[in-house]
Amino acid sequence: MTFAQFNQAAAISRREIYREIYHEHRLTIKAKKEKTALKNLELIFEATLKISNKKGFSAMTMRDLSAETGLSLGVLYHYFASKEELLDMVQSTGRGITSRILRQALAGESDPAARLRAGIKAHLFLSEAMQPWFYFSYMEARHLGSEEKERTKASELYSEKLFADILKNGQEQGVFKPMDCQNMAAVIKAMLQDWYVKRWKYAKRGQNVDQYASFVVDLVESYCLAGGEPQEK
Amino acid sequence: MTFAQFNQAAAISRREIYREIYHEHRLTIKAKKEKTALKNLELIFEATLKISNKKGFSAMTMRDLSAETGLSLGVLYHYFASKEELLDMVQSTGRGITSRILRQALAGESDPAARLRAGIKAHLFLSEAMQPWFYFSYMEARHLGSEEKERTKASELYSEKLFADILKNGQEQGVFKPMDCQNMAAVIKAMLQDWYVKRWKYAKRGQNVDQYASFVVDLVESYCLAGGEPQEK
DNA sequence: GTCTATATACGGATAGAC
């Protein structure tokens, strides 16, 4: 699986994302016409990610957002009750998409080594396709209210557990060597996160996501399969 | 080398840190008596790290800092000209200590495998001893002015290069197998960073820094030293 | 439905009292 193939298969349509957000918050969003609502939601979210990822969400003012979107302050407040609610909306949308795509990717595979590869690549490719969302989620998690913060931690632990379970399963089947599955899952996540957090570093030396994915898969497999026969792709 | 041994050898005396800061900024700090200056600097920095690491530096108000330190606003401004200068002081102090300790740790070793181990452990142990500083540097780097931001990026690239050079050197000596040294160095750094960024996760399952260090060293060495047949790309 | 003007509060920084 390459990034290009992933993009086609997953069909992360931006329009689809905003339709979801609109219907999820239909009660609080005051705009009535769906067409303008979708257009404005897209403007608002893209601008929020753009500005926040440059100078931080708390440093982004509502006037910044107004200027970037071309929407007035009054209109902005038709889509969320407060700046904090906007933050929560971005975070929960990101979480939802991530867990859905990860589950989808793993559902198609049964062999532990294949599941491990699929999980790593799906996560990397998704974070590549939605880099601003991932970066935002990572950096702004600590500015959330306590309730949303707990949800974010739970989400981190959930995806770590996905990887840990794959590893444990592989061990039980005798495909992977004995190891500390929790730590292995943790460092896999760390490597996946580095791709979207330190994007500038990889861009600087012209590394693309397919190359990085191959490297991570190779490193992880070479550790987990050590002792057994080298595997073919 | 264990964390306990590192702590003794490196002797990261808190008092020493603040003495350094005081002398480095002697010209701008208005407090004259060294003794009270050191005490207040310690109060200010500890409080800044504590508050910022909870809610972010930009969300920390000068009144928060005043309440936490017990110092008045007027006194605080005797130690820095602006809130941004305080940010820069924290960052540059952290950078200085890190690069010094890393260089010291590597200076004692010549064998590539030993150097690799020493670099990984020194970084982990230092970040353990100064976790609030490292967490702060990592999270607040993007809120810096462009000049300080460049310095931070340079520091990131510098320590990555330290690891990449060790790997390349080991390859040339035939100790390490052929590999992508840049990516390997990058993911080593990612694993080191995860330790202090996601501290809560490791604490939750009772993992200590010596255990984590052993795991990372084992993973990295098992990949680099993998003998027999080198892998193809 | 959209925008402009403004209420209200709080931020960083400082001047001057003690």
Place this chain on the structure above:
DNA sequence: GTCTATCCGTATATAGAC
């Protein structure tokens, strides 16, 4: 040397004009 009172700017959020 230290603290208190305050200036000035700007933040979020809203009410009311068009």
